[in-house]
Amino acid sequence: MTAARDVLRGRLGLPELAELRPGEFAAEVKREQLPAVADQAAGAGLRLATLFATDDGPAKGCALHHLWAAREPPGFVRIWTRVPADSPRFPSIAAKYPVANWFEREVMDYFGLVPEGHPNTFRVALHDDWPDGFPALRKAFADEQKVPRVPGNNPHPFRPVLGEGVFQVPVGPVHAGIIEPGHFRFGVAGEPVLYLQLRLFYVHKGIEKRFEKLPWRHGLFLAESISGDTAVGHALAYAHAVERLTGVEVPRRARYLRTVLLELERLYNHVADIGAIATDVAFAVPASRAQVLREGLVAIQERLFGARLLRGTVALGGVKCELTLGRRNELLVHLDRLGREFDDLVKLLIDSGTFTDRVDGTGVLGTQAARDLGVVGIAARASGLDLDLRRDQPHDAYASLRFQVPVEEGGDVRARLMVRAREVEQSLSILRQALEGLPEGPSFTPLPDALPASSSALGWAEAWRGECLHWVQTDEEGRVARVKVTDPSFKNWPGLGRAVPGNILPDFPVINKSFNLSYSGNDR
Amino acid sequence: MFRILSKSLKTGVVTEKDPFSSRPPFGFPVIDFNSCTACDECVAVCPTAALQTDRPAADRKTLSLSYALCIQCRECVEACPERAIHPGREFEVATHSREQLMQRGSFVVDPATGRASFRGMDARPGPSLEESAARLKERIKGRLGRSLHVRQVDAGSCNGCELEIIATANPVFDLERFGIHFVASPRHADVLLVTGPVTRNMEIALRRTYEAAPEPRVVVAVGACGCSGGIFGEGTYASLGGVDRVVPVDVYVPGCPPRPHAILNGLLVAMGIHQARSGPGGAELAPQPVGASPPSPHRPLMPVLARGTPE
Ligand code: SF4
Numbered sequence: 001m002t003a004a005r006d007v008l009r010g011r012l013g014l015p016e017l018a019e020l021r022p023g024e025f026a027a028e029v030k031r032e033q034l035p036a037v038a039d040q041a042a043g044a045g046l047r048l049a050t051l052f053a054t055d056d057g058p059a060k061g062c063a064l065h066h067l068w069a070a071r072e073p074p075g076f077v078r079i080w081t082r083v084p085a086d087s088p089r090f091p092s093i094a095a096k097y098p099v100a101n102w103f104e105r106e107v108m109d110y111f112g113l114v115p116e117g118h119p120n121t122f123r124v125a126l127h128d129d130w131p132d133g134f135p136a137l138r139k140a141f142a143d144e145q146k147v148p149r150v151p152g153n154n155p156h157p158f159r160p161v162l163g164e165g166v167f168q169v170p171v172g173p174v175h176a177g178i179i180e181p182g183h184f185r186f187g188v189a190g191e192p193v194l195y196l197q198l199r200l201f202y203v204h205k206g207i208e209k210r211f212e213k214l215p216w217r218h219g220l221f222l223a224e225s226i227s228g229d230t231a232v233g234h235a236l237a238y239a240h241a242v243e244r245l246t247g248v249e250v251p252r253r254a255r256y257l258r259t260v261l262l263e264l265e266r267l268y269n270h271v272a273d274i275g276a277i278a279t280d281v282a283f284a285v286p287a288s289r290a291q292v293l294r295e296g297l298v299a300i301q302e303r304l305f306g307a308r309l310l311r312g313t314v315a316l317g318g319v320k321c322e323l324t325l326g327r328r329n330e331l332l333v334h335l336d337r338l339g340r341e342f343d344d345l346v347k348l349l350i351d352s353g354t355f356t357d358r359v360d361g362t363g364v365l366g367t368q369a370a371r372d373l374g375v376v377g378i379a380a381r382a383s384g385l386d387l388d389l390r391r392d393q394p395h396d397a398y399a400s401l402r403f404q405v406p407v408e409e410g411g412d413v414r415a416r417l418m419v420r421a422r423e424v425e426q427s428l429s430i431l432r433q434a435l436e437g438l439p440e441g442p443s444f445t446p447l448p449d450a451l452p453a454s455s456s457a458l459g460w461a462e463a464w465r466g467e468c469l470h471w472v473q474t475d476e477e478g479r480v481a482r483v484k485v486t487d488p489s490f491k492n493w494p495g496l497g498r499a500v501p502g503n504i505l506p507d508f509p510v511i512n513k514s515f516n517l518s519y520s521g522n523d524r
Numbered sequence: 525m526f527r528i529l530s531k532s533l534k535t536g537v538v539t540e541k542d543p544f545s546s547r548p549p550f551g552f553p554v555i556d557f558n559s560c561t562a563c564d565e566c567v568a569v570c571p572t573a574a575l576q577t578d579r580p581a582a583d584r585k586t587l588s589l590s591y592a593l594c595i596q597c598r599e600c601v602e603a604c605p606e607r608a609i610h611p612g613r614e615f616e617v618a619t620h621s622r623e624q625l626m627q628r629g630s631f632v633v634d635p636a637t638g639r640a641s642f643r644g645m646d647a648r649p650g651p652s653l654e655e656s657a658a659r660l661k662e663r664i665k666g667r668l669g670r671s672l673h674v675r676q677v678d679a680g681s682c683n684g685c686e687l688e689i690i691a692t693a694n695p696v697f698d699l700e701r702f703g704i705h706f707v708a709s710p711r712h713a714d715v716l717l718v719t720g721p722v723t724r725n726m727e728i729a730l731r732r733t734y735e736a737a738p739e740p741r742v743v744v745a746v747g748a749c750g751c752s753g754g755i756f757g758e759g760t761y762a763s764l765g766g767v768d769r770v771v772p773v774d775v776y777v778p779g780c781p782p783r784p785h786a787i788l789n790g791l792l793v794a795m796g797i798h799q800a801r802s803g804p805g806g807a808e809l810a811p812q813p814v815g816a817s818p819p820s821p822h823r824p825l826m827p828v829l830a831r832g833t834p835e
Contacts, residue, residue, distance in 0.1 A: 127725050136761055143760050147724075173729050176708035178676045178690050180683055181726060202725045203680045206762030210755075218571035221597055225755050228684020228781065285528045291694040292538050298691070299546075306549045308783065309684055312597045320598075348527065520682045523725075 004073035011044035011070075012037060012077065021244055023393055024458055026078040031090060034066065037079050038093045041068045047387075048374055049076065050469055050486040051103035053083070053111040055139045057475075061085045062111060062138075065484075066093075067458070067471070074393045076458055078471075083113055092118035099374025099491060110137040125201045125523075128154050136209060143206070143213050156199055161187045166194070169505065173202045180519035184508075191504040196497050200522055207524040211483035216242065216451055216472075217316060219480065223470065224311050227487055227521030232258075232265040233463020234485070234521075235314040237470040240395060241459025241483075242316050245472060246448055252397075252439045254318035259397040259434045261305070261313050261321075263427045266464035268297040270420040270427075271342065273516050277417055278349060280510040281358040286348050293341055300334050318444035328435050339428045346421045350414075359413040363511030365499040366411055375495040377466020377488045378423070379515055382408045382415035383495075389462035396461075401433045411499075416514040453478040465518065466492065487521030539698045544785055547613045552591050552778075553600050554612035557629040562587045562640040566600035566609060572748065572755050575600055585640045588628035591617055591802075592751040592766070595780035617801055618777050618790040620656030622751065622768065623649050624802045625778055653800045660774050661796050664740045668714050671703040672795055675713035675737065679730045679767065680756075681720030684781040685747040689717065691784040704791055710736040715794055717787075719746045721753040721763040722770045734771045742794050745773045746787060748780040755780075775800070 008025055009017035014037070017027045029037055038048075046068040054063045065080040083090055090107075092115035094100040104115040105124035112135035115121065123130075129149040135141060161168050166189050173181035183199035207226060211219050223238035224231040236258060243250060250258075275290025298308040305313050305321045313321045323331075349355050365375065370383035380387050388405040390398040406422035408415035456473040466488025475481040496515045500508060540546070562585045567575045574593035578586045601609045619625050626648065631640035651659070676689055692699045693706065707713055710733045722730055734741065745767040748754035758765025767773050777790035792798035 141761070143757075145761050147761055173726065174677055174710075174733050178678075178686055178706060180678050180681070180686065181729065202729070203678070203720065203723050204725055204762050205680055205721060205723055205756045206760050207756070209762070210757065210760065213757075214571070217569075221571040221595060222755050225595075225682040225684070225749075225780075228682040228687055231684065285532060288695045289531070289535070292535075292696060295691060295694050295696045302548055302783075306598070307596070308548075309687065309781065311595075311684075311780065344531070348531065351527075518683060520680075 013040045023075045031081045046070045048099045052484040053107045054482045064090045089114040089116050094118045098372045111135050182519050196500040203520050204523040216480050227518040230463045231311050232261045233468045236461040237459045237468040241457045241470045241472040244457040251442045253441045254443045255397040256434050257319045263431050267427050269464045276513045280513050317447045362413045363499040364411045369498050373494045374491045378419050379492050382419045383411035384409045413514040451478045489517040489522040550611045551615040552612050554610045556608045557642045559606045559608035562631045565603045569599040569603040583633045585631040590626040591778040592622050592625040595748050615786045616789040618793045619800050619802050673707045674715045675710045676717045679720045679726045680723035685719040688781045697784050713737050715742045717744050718767045719750050721749040721756040742774045744775040746777045751776045751778050
């Protein structure tokens, strides 16, 4: 274990690197060293997984944290620095590492810390009528604080359109379909899209602040509601963080059942998305077949686990559901049938020329752009980036199961569709292994009554859309002081912005669907 | 082409004949007040304050349960030392007011032992289900026939409710057969189906959408969040809370998320086809003033099937 620490310390050129627990490292650096350490980390092949600030009270001030993910040796390295109250600024790395762009501006919006040298210091998360000042995630800001609206205080700068026949198409926040709210501003020349600007954060619910107010056990339910389609993914990431914080060992059976839950969530979302892609190119038969398959899955989830969308199944310390032998077999039979029908469905799609015409070469996100923007999950794997925490930093039962990580090179709608289709195959195999090898024993380890004081831990889970990260920090009394939630959507939305220009406007829905990003997870 | 055709023919009809026939293993918690000692154990584990106790006087205690806030996490069922909370299987809960989603039991506290014993249910404030239904009917007065155009508005949800709303349109539930269609513009809508705690950033958009809809613009609030703010709370810097904090609501469909069946039921309530129901043990339990003779002990409150058939 310490060998891994020494390797990482050497690569990052750091004098000290603490190993907080297996796979989690931290080092404090001087503020002005941040960019140099970032260069070292990026040069050594680490990727920036998240970036955030904390407010450690009036005595200590704020801190800024860069969390880097290393693949070999596997580990997360948190490089952090103090930001004293009398100098609320930090050096930006966004010009060199575009993945930091939104993260740093979010720190600016919610903590009032200035990213110095950031190429674009407009607000990202706060809307126009939010007054200046009022950093919502600072400790001095009360959760119930009423913040006045100042209309037109900070008008969002949309790119101007100039030239004959060039115009803007504003869409949202209330869309035509049943989807979440967000605003898209297209610059178009006839049908072709010249650029796409995103204005999100309409569904910002103050979740990170809310974590600080709720008892830590109730945080699990809040985690389930970060993005409803990723209830298991976020619940697991939060549970992992709390379990690592308390040093609780989750029993083997629970680890297997958690794997089953996470894969079921992947399955029902992937199947639904493939149907939705078919809907968006008006291919009705496979679309409704997919809907029926998806409905069959959520219905059996409800029967076996008590909730259609698998809410309330993950517990801190284990799982809250049981699976008897008979029910396990019922699930296996259902999955076998699903597997056969799913193969038919995919064949139906990719053998149809009218379908592939619409998805081939549509909405391309190149490998380099995906890497620069820090794109993760299915979108990354469809653009040739071979990342998957289930294999790279295995959680739950993944280390004892055999599976492949499908990667496609195309970066287009078809590639994202094919990554899903191939992942469904892998998921079915993982489910079969986990269900057949389901160990006996307890499904739960009770947690201590309190969290350790002045401590922090990272929890992660590779959910269907990509990695969910929860970083939980406690104060001197063991209360939750900060939870930083990173939903894969936050890193992938800029990827969508990059993939759309050059396509025609009518292809936007299908490109958007092929990413299927969460607004709620992004906005929190 | 042939493959597509044969696929469709082989599949046959997948639509559920009666979408209200399947019951979930867990709908909402049902309190058997006669076994309850108002001990506060359930209140401590409830993540959304759906369960609350109050001490109006030294010798009085109340316990209330609101489905508007309940996220169906089942914690209370496991926490109750008296086993007085049952997993109810009813899901077709839809009412016309927040109060109608709440029930409150009164307890008398024995000063010697400190033990509370159940005396009766408190009368629910506000109009009854029937009164509200009549009022809604009056408002829509024949303007909504047996066809309903629905504009869905996500005012801040986690997208769980959207997944279930989308599911109502899938081939299994097929809400179009009830004459219900989702439309793209509020200007074409009879009903706004609104989810989520209303966020500060969606408040204005929701108001505008509401104003854009033609009269009688019936509003159906969906989900624990739409009914009360749910787990996100009410009146935080970012979340205003339930939809009724911003626009008037005609029908409340609780649940986190409500099943597609429940959403369908809520829309049928808005059309006046189904009757509003406040859930297990709510409407059926006649309000009794405190001090009246308590109901016979150990009789659990009976969950009642939809449309009035006792189970
Ligand atoms: S009620 Fe539940 S599912 Fe619906 S928006 Fe709220 S948290 Fe999400």
